[in-house]
Amino acid sequence: xxxxxxxxxxxxxxxxxxxxxxxxxxxxxxxxxxxxxxxxxxxxxxxxxxxxxxxxxxxxxxxxxxxxxxxxxxxxxxxxxxxxxxxxxxxxxxxxxxxxxxxxxxxxxxxxxxxxxxxxxxxxxxxxxxxxxxxxxxxxxxxxxxxxxxxxxxxxxxxxxxxxxxxxxxxxxxxxxxxxxxxxxxxxxxxxxxxxxxxxxxxxxxxxxxxxxxxxxxxxxxxxxxxxxxxxxxxxxxxxxxxxxxxxxxxxxxxxxxxxxxxxxxxxxxxxxxxxxxxxxxxxxxxxxxxxxxxxxxxxxx
Amino acid sequence: xxxxxxxxxxxxxxxxxxxxxxxxxxxxxxxxxxxxxxxxxxxxxxxxxxxxxxxxxxxxxxxxxxxxxxxxxxxxxxxxxxxxxxxxxxxxxxxxxxxxxxxxxxxxxxxxxxxxxxxxxxxxxxxxxxxxxxxxxxxxxxxxxxxxxxxxxxxxxxxxxxxxxxxxxxxxxxxxxxxxxxxxxxxxxxxxxxxxxxxxxxxxxxxxxxxxxxxxxx
Numbered sequence: 001x002x003x004x005x006x007x008x009x010x011x012x013x014x015x016x017x018x019x020x021x022x023x024x025x026x027x028x029x030x031x032x033x034x035x036x037x038x039x040x041x042x043x044x045x046x047x048x049x050x051x052x053x054x055x056x057x058x059x060x061x062x063x064x065x066x067x068x069x070x071x072x073x074x075x076x077x078x079x080x081x082x083x084x085x086x087x088x089x090x091x092x093x094x095x096x097x098x099x100x101x102x103x104x105x106x107x108x109x110x111x112x113x114x115x116x117x118x119x120x121x122x123x124x125x126x127x128x129x130x131x132x133x134x135x136x137x138x139x140x141x142x143x144x145x146x147x148x149x150x151x152x153x154x155x156x157x158x159x160x161x162x163x164x165x166x167x168x169x170x171x172x173x174x175x176x177x178x179x180x181x182x183x184x185x186x187x188x189x190x191x192x193x194x195x196x197x198x199x200x201x202x203x204x205x206x207x208x209x210x211x212x213x214x215x216x217x218x219x220x221x222x223x224x225x226x227x228x229x230x231x232x233x234x235x236x237x238x239x240x241x242x243x244x245x246x247x248x249x250x251x252x253x254x255x256x257x258x259x260x261x262x263x264x265x266x267x268x269x270x271x272x273x274x275x276x277x278x279x280x281x282x283x284x285x286x287x288x289x290x291x292x293x294x295x296x297x298x299x300x301x302x
Numbered sequence: 303x304x305x306x307x308x309x310x311x312x313x314x315x316x317x318x319x320x321x322x323x324x325x326x327x328x329x330x331x332x333x334x335x336x337x338x339x340x341x342x343x344x345x346x347x348x349x350x351x352x353x354x355x356x357x358x359x360x361x362x363x364x365x366x367x368x369x370x371x372x373x374x375x376x377x378x379x380x381x382x383x384x385x386x387x388x389x390x391x392x393x394x395x396x397x398x399x400x401x402x403x404x405x406x407x408x409x410x411x412x413x414x415x416x417x418x419x420x421x422x423x424x425x426x427x428x429x430x431x432x433x434x435x436x437x438x439x440x441x442x443x444x445x446x447x448x449x450x451x452x453x454x455x456x457x458x459x460x461x462x463x464x465x466x467x468x469x470x471x472x473x474x475x476x477x478x479x480x481x482x483x484x485x486x487x488x489x490x491x492x493x494x495x496x497x498x499x500x501x502x503x504x505x506x507x508x509x510x511x512x513x514x515x516x517x518x519x520x
Contacts, residue, residue, distance in 0.1 A: 005407075005412065005413075006410060009407055206393055209391055209393065209404075210408050211377075211380075212351065212353065212380065212385055212391070213380065213385070213404075213405045213408055213409075213452070213456075214377045214378075214380040214381035214405075214408060214409050214456075215377060215408040215409070216377050217373060217374060217377075219410075296373065
């Protein structure tokens with residue numbers, strides 16, 4: 001366990017280190033701020049796209065179009081399959097006439113003369129709604145595959161292609177976000193570890209003296225570890241304020257347009273905010289650990 | 303008790319700085335470690351407080367095998383020692399009081415004890431009136447007295463002094479030497495490295511003479 005006095009002494013030394021190396025400290029904090037800002041922006045974009053996809057997914061329903069010559073027993077068999085499928089919330093039978101009437105009512109007045117047909121080209125269908133559960137799309141897909149093979153079905157639709165594309169895009173975005181996060185963390189580790197190294201070298205005589213008079217390696221390391229963590233914390237908090245500013249601006253500019261699509265432009269959620277600050281603090285800690293470890297190893301190699 | 307057996311230390315892998323050096327120093331003894339520059343005096347001291355590693359031999363301090371200590375536990379050995387250097391090794395941004403306190407902060411003493419012990423140590427070396435002054439404003443002799451106060455403040459059983467009078471006038475050197483003798487009278491083992499025969503003649507103590515990395519007389 002770390003002795004309280006060691007920690008207090010560590011805090012004091014950290015403060016003194018920062019005051020003695022203000023320029024490098026601010027340079028390091030600025031680098032962290034920029035990196036976390038970029039990561040935060042992408043995260044905000046990702047969170048919103050993900051929310052959009054979830055909302056869209058919740059609205060997806062399965063349309064099973066029926067053959068015009070479907071028999072009564074085939075209909076009953078279909079209804080049996082649909083009603084017994086897991087997670088089906090409800091289903092609605094839409095007759096050819098209802099479909100035609102709905103189609104016409106949704107048509108613009110100017111286009112109606114073009115549809116002056118003397119027959120109804122639309123098939124009857126089942127509109128199937130699913131419960132709002134996780135893996136909802138999996139259940140939709142499964143039922144869709146089953147229905148496709150049944151007699152009396154003309155075709156089955158639920159915007160599969162679009163959803164699949166969007167899902168692929170989201171997977172790509174996730175990979176991109178992780179890769180970018182990894183690269184930025186790697187870069188930050190190098191930069192912060194160099195700043196801490198400068199801090200260590202500016203106090204080299206003091207550190208050597210500490211070790212000579214019986215300081216434990218932990219006593220020597222603590223101020224530098226705290227400095228790295230502090231850099232990470234300050235940098236990430238500043239970055240999140242900047243991301244907040246961008247969010248405020250974008251919301252003011254574009255929220256009215258998004259309202260018409262019932263989409264809300266959200267800020268990064270609390271767990272992600274804590275995660276970003278935590279990541280930044282961890283990177284600071286690791287970077288300073290590397291520097292102090294290397295320095296002490298160099299001294300011990302004598 | 304300090305025991306050094308057949309220690310060999312090389313810096314460049316060929317010419318030994320210490321060549322099969324052996325010596326024994328009893329508890330409470332005052333020993334001069336003498337010899338010309340480059341004889342290996344400083345290296346012996348550095349090995350004793352675990353700052354330098356050695357290629358061959360064995361070093362025991364209070365029965366602890368110094369060669370077996372790692373960077374994680376070497377501090378236990380160093381806490382039983384006080385070290386005084388020729389160049390004082392004071393922290394310029396700390397006052398006299400803070401320099402002496404620092405040695406106790408490092409080992410985790412509580413604030414009250416630090417204050418009391420620092421006062422006592424400064425009184426012993428006659429520097430209490432100058433406690434708030436920075437080292438740069440003091441003479442060489444005064445700076446060395448701060449270093450001695452810092453070395454003695456944790457009441458170590460062994461004090462290693464590496465040419466502590468090397469930069470000082472003869473009169474001041476005598477004063478400093480007497481401080482070491484006083485610490486010895488209180489029970490500390492003293493190893494006093496010096497190349498000055500004048501200092502050696504000041505006291506009636508055993509002399510270990512080194513030359514080119516070998517013990518030539520003891």
